[in-house]
Amino acid sequence: DGGITxxxxxxxxxxxxxxxxxxxxxLNHDAMYWYRQDPGxxxxxxxxxxxxxxxxxxxxxxxxxxxxxxxxxxxxxVTSAQKNPTAFYLCASSxxxxxxxxxxxxxxxxxxxxx
Amino acid sequence: xxxxxxxxxxxxxxxxxxxxxxxxxxxxGNPYLFWYVQYPNRGLQFLLKYITGDNLVKGSYGFEAEFxxxxxxxxxxxxxxxxxxxxxxxxxxxxxxxxxxxxxLIFGAGTRLAxxx
Numbered sequence: 116d117g118g119i120t121x122x123x124x125x126x127x128x129x130x131x132x133x134x135x136x137x138x139x140x141x142l143n144h145d146a147m148y149w150y151r152q153d154p155g156x157x158x159x160x161x162x163x164x165x166x167x168x169x170x171x172x173x174x175x176x177x178x179x180x181x182x183x184x185x186x187x188x189x190x191x192x193v194t195s196a197q198k199n200p201t202a203f204y205l206c207a208s209s210x211x212x213x214x215x216x217x218x219x220x221x222x223x224x225x226x227x228x229x230x
Numbered sequence: 231x232x233x234x235x236x237x238x239x240x241x242x243x244x245x246x247x248x249x250x251x252x253x254x255x256x257x258x259g260n261p262y263l264f265w266y267v268q269y270p271n272r273g274l275q276f277l278l279k280y281i282t283g284d285n286l287v288k289g290s291y292g293f294e295a296e297f298x299x300x301x302x303x304x305x306x307x308x309x310x311x312x313x314x315x316x317x318x319x320x321x322x323x324x325x326x327x328x329x330x331x332x333x334x335l336i337f338g339a340g341t342r343l344a345x346x347x
Contacts, residue, residue, distance in 0.1 A: 202270075205273055219335060222273050
């Protein structure tokens with residue numbers, strides 16, 4: 116079945132360490148996204164990418180980095196520069212085409228806890 | 231700037247009663263509106279969307295939403311609530327400032343629906 120796979124589901128990190136969250140999709144979607152979810156704040160966009168080797172900063176990109184070397188993969192690195200990294204991270208993807216109506220497909224999320 | 235507001239942090243309803251989860255939006259052009267549902271420690275699942283046409287949109291699991299342009303609202307409704315409907319619900323609007331097919335959705339803060347037996 117097609118879908119989006121995020122790993123790991125739970126991750127613990129010590130302060131000062133970088134961590135990378137994996138996101139893989141087999142939906143043949145061009146666009147991929149990373150959102151951060153905090154209680155009571157909804158979802159905030161970190162980075163998004165429409166095509167391979169191109170990505171754009173979202174609303175809260177500071178302290179994060181991404182790469183898009185393959186269409187299927189969009190890993191997110193949470194760097195030590197991110198001041199408050201404890202959160203639930205959601206990866207999503209969508210088609211990109213003329214008149215596209217914006218439906219996103221989400222992975223199951225990765226919960227990062229900084230100790 | 232585009233924005234979405236969900237004025238209620240939580241909605242409580244008895245099983246079998248109708249439910250409404252409210253959403254209002256602000257966009258500079260025609261809105262593309264969405265509802266998603268999230269169960270604990272899971273990703274978001276798409277429920278329904280409004281792009282154009284009939285103001286009453288039907289979606290998954292018996293949910294529907296009514297688009298009201300004059301009130302800039304897109305409330306989620308269901309005629310008869312189930313305990314299994316208890317979850318976190320998000321309204322979202324497409325950022326029409328993004329050209330060429332980007333699907334940058336702006337999400338509301340979410341409303342927790344609690345359906346009691």
